[in-house]
Amino acid sequence: MEENTSKKGFVYLVGAGTGDPELLTLKALKAIEEADVVLYDKLVGNEIVNFIEIKGKKLIYAGKDSCERGEVRQAEINRLMKKYAGEGKTVVRLKGGDPYVFGRGCIEAEYLKNEGIPFEVIPGVSSINAVPTSAGIPLTHPDLSSIILVVTGREDVKRWSKAFLEGTIVILMGRDRIEEICRNLIAEGRDPDTSVAVIVDGTLNSQQTIIGTLSTIAEKVKKRNIKGPTLIVVGDVVGFGKNLGIDFE
Ligand SMILES: C[S@@+](CC[C@H](N)C(=O)[O-])C[C@H]1O[C@@H](n2cnc3c(N)ncnc32)[C@H](O)[C@@H]1O
Incomplete structure (x- = not known):
């Protein structure tokens, strides 16, 4: 895994697995340890969220509210990834299961690529x-x-x-x-x-x-x-x- 040793911002698109914290991969854990900011989805397990909180990371809920349109939420997530990466921060975008399985991980990767924001996708244990x-x-x-x-x-x-x-x-x-x-x-x-x-x-x-x-x-x-x-x-x-x-x- 590339480590973000530069002052430039970096985004890890990370799969958090299915909720059991022991199904988080070592690579995901390493990215979380390195992160300044974690944007997480609804299906990320509570124990994982608590662990990140204890580690003192800036934690932002990025899941969709039931009445909210997917595209609106996505635009906000993109904005936050760009903002924090632009400030030179390491961002973990934490998604349930694997980031490329029935989620918008692929859309987020394309966005980061188009915006010239360096990123890495870390696979997760899929449901x-x-x-x-x-x-x-x-x-x-x-x-x-x-x-x-x-x-x-x-x-x-x-x-x-x-x-x-x-x-x-x-x-x-x-x-x-x-x-x-x-x-x-x-x-x-x-x-x-x-x-x-x-x-x-x-x-x-x-x-x-x-x-x-x-x-x-x-x-x-x-x-x-x-x-x-x-x-x-x-x-x-x-x-x-x-x-x-x-x-x-
Ligand atoms: C938007 S999809 C995301 C899938 C995810 N990217 C993955 O790789 O597992 C969400 C769906 O995954 C399934 N799912 C995810 N976690 C699960 C779990 N712990 N138990 C049962 N189904 C689960 C459910 O069908 C849920 O509605």
């Missing part, structure tokens, strides 16, 4: 794999699945469900559309008895896993008042945890 693994679900298995589709619940379900009827599907940001997603997958030909896991607060102490099938999971999820970040896994791999004696419910 895509860390959350299922933490819940006892392997995304691939020699006998069950050797292909993975990763999508968000915001997409037109028909677009991707048509393209993928076998193997493992990982769905981020799909909690509020789970009923529609399952209905469409069944309509497109996926077996209604296909296993589904809904993992909430993956890798945290509060982690919960709800197990069902394409025809039952939406109802089960509705009955639980789920609040935290949620990742959905569809496919035969979901049943694997039982082989390890993992009790999901």
Whole structure:
């Protein structure tokens, strides 16, 4: 990792992992130690935020409020990165999971490049794999699945469900559309008895896993008042945890 030994400002675009502080990489930790200012997102774990606070860094919440438009927030984040880097500070822009997975990390990198601000992107542990693994679900298995589709619940379900009827599907940001997603997958030909896991607060102490099938999971999820970040896994791999004696419910 390049160290910012010059007086020029520098930005690290850093993936903070899925919330468990022990899933922060050493490289991320090193960048945080070096930082003057940390701009962090909503899904950065509380323990990580507390740690940064104790270290005495200037800490700025950069997550989106529910009523705020994404572009407005992004413009403000860009402004802050430019301002502090312009003052010769080392800035850590800390994002949940990996900075390039379903976030605006790539947009921020382009912005920094266009503005001539020196930066480095530090990969993070993504929820895509860390959350299922933490819940006892392997995304691939020699006998069950050797292909993975990763999508968000915001997409037109028909677009991707048509393209993928076998193997493992990982769905981020799909909690509020789970009923529609399952209905469409069944309509497109996926077996209604296909296993589904809904993992909430993956890798945290509060982690919960709800197990069902394409025809039952939406109802089960509705009955639980789920609040935290949620990742959905569809496919035969979901049943694997039982082989390890993992009790999901
Ligand atoms: C905007 S995306 C960002 C993904 C992130 N860049 C990554 O690599 O994990 C946010 C979504 O990731 C998933 N997610 C992130 N952290 C999670 C966690 N600890 N448990 C379950 N899902 C999580 C949820 O689907 C959440 O809505």
